[in-house]
Amino acid sequence: MPHLELPFFTNLLILLVFARLFGEVFERFKQPAMIGEIIAGIILGPSLLNIIHRTEDIKVISELGVFLLVIIAGLEINIDDIIKSSRGKNFIISVLAFFFPIFCGFLVGHFFGQEIMTSVFIGLCVAITALPVSVRILMDLGKINSEVGQKIISVAIFDDVLALTILSVLLDIKGSDMSTDTIIRVAIISLLKLLAFIFVLIFFYIYLKKVSKKENYIESYLDKLLSFLKGREPLFAIFFAFILLFSTLIETLGFHFIVGAFIASMFISQSIIGEKNLKTIESTTNSLAMGFLAPIFFAGIGLEFNVSSIQNIGLLIMVLVVSFGSKIIGGYVGGKFAGLSNKVAITLGIGLNARGIMELVIANIAYKAGLITDEIFSILVIMGVFTTLTTPVMLKKFFDKLDKKIPS
Secondary structure (H helix, E strand, C coil): CCCCCCCHHHHHHHHHHHHHHHHHHHHHCCCCHHHHHHHHHHHHCCCCCCCCCCCHHHHHHHHHHHHHHHHHHHHCCCHHHHHHHCCHHHHHHHHHHHHHHHHHHHHHHHHCCCCHHHHHHHHHHHHCCCHHHHHHHHHHHCCCCCHHHHHHHHHHHHHHHHHHHHHHHHHHHCCCCCCHHHHHHHHHHHHHHHHHHHHHHHHHHHHHHHHHHHHCHHHHHHHHHHHHCCCCCHHHHHHHHHHHHHHHHHHHCCCCHHHHHHHHHHCCCHHHHCHHHHHHHHHHHHHHHHHHHHHHHHHHHHHHCCHHHCCCHHHHHHHHHHHHHHHHHHHHHHHHHCCCCHHHHHHHHHHCCCCCHHHHHHHHHHHHCCCCCHHHHHHHHHHHHHHHHHHHHHHHHHHHHHHHHCCC
16 A cells, blocks of 8 residues: 655644554553554554554654653662562562573574574563553552562562663673674673662662651752742653763663663652652653653554564464463462462463563664564564453453452
8 A cells, every 4th residue: 555645743643643542442441552552553554554654753752752661660660679579589480480481582583593682682572571561450450469469560570670681781782793702791791880880879779768768858958949940840850850861871881771761760769759759750751651652652663563574473473472381481480489379370470471561662672773673573562462462361360260269
């Protein structure tokens, strides 16, 4: 079908309206809005109607969407949560539920003749559990405060942090030659740089918490500044400047700016800036992201999706099977090592299969960096949609089985 040339703002209007409309329909059926937004992009894009293409202008807006989505993910995590997820039995579950899938995903890519970096990215996307999607599913099921629900959230926090850490290392490797020795050397140096930076920030965070507990120093200073500036509107500008400063600092170390945005937003906690300020930041960020930028980003993924690029159906099927199976097995085995019963462990494994936002963000970054092909990108989009759609249904069934065991 020939491409219909339309002015930029007309394209943007059509894309936003269709994305929000489809997203709303999917939310009515208790599914993440992002699924509907991706489908809207597929319908409007080259795969079907060929009305809109992902122009440079739309790409810029999409990049802002990625930036804010990562910030939202970071705001849902704080350093205390990471420490909690890394302690005791939770650590065993987190490690097995992440590294077993990443290994299986890598093997699938390698078996089908993909390059080393492409295989690693397949493994990384398979290993992710998206925290925002997991929280939404558990809230819809009324299981957010259950034992299994809390463990799913704890593992998802660990997965998101580790996935973005590995992403930053992989992007650092990109500029080097691809010999095994060079990859290992660059990976070790990159990881040490990032870990050293994170440890410095953790100590700084602990110091800030101590100061804030004694005198509410940062919250008081921030309130005085906002009072001087006549209103709470400048709070978002201050917050955004802080995020951009961190992102710039991370970029100077050779990592992707997204990693800086994620780390910086984790430091914005209630104990440091106060409940009122945190809620204002969360509300403003969510409104801007979910109301405008995120729908454009996910619809943009639909525009990039190209079903005709998928030539290797065997690879597609294996990625889908491994993405679901390896996460369940990793979560189950980790749960058993942690002393959970069979039913609780397998419910945990199923609950870790929600990917969605973070998986698509990482796939999009890899695609833009030229590290994966059109075919792999489209396969990863299908995987993200498939696992996010099927997880709530399966998780509900297994939660119902667990509830039957508990006497009323």
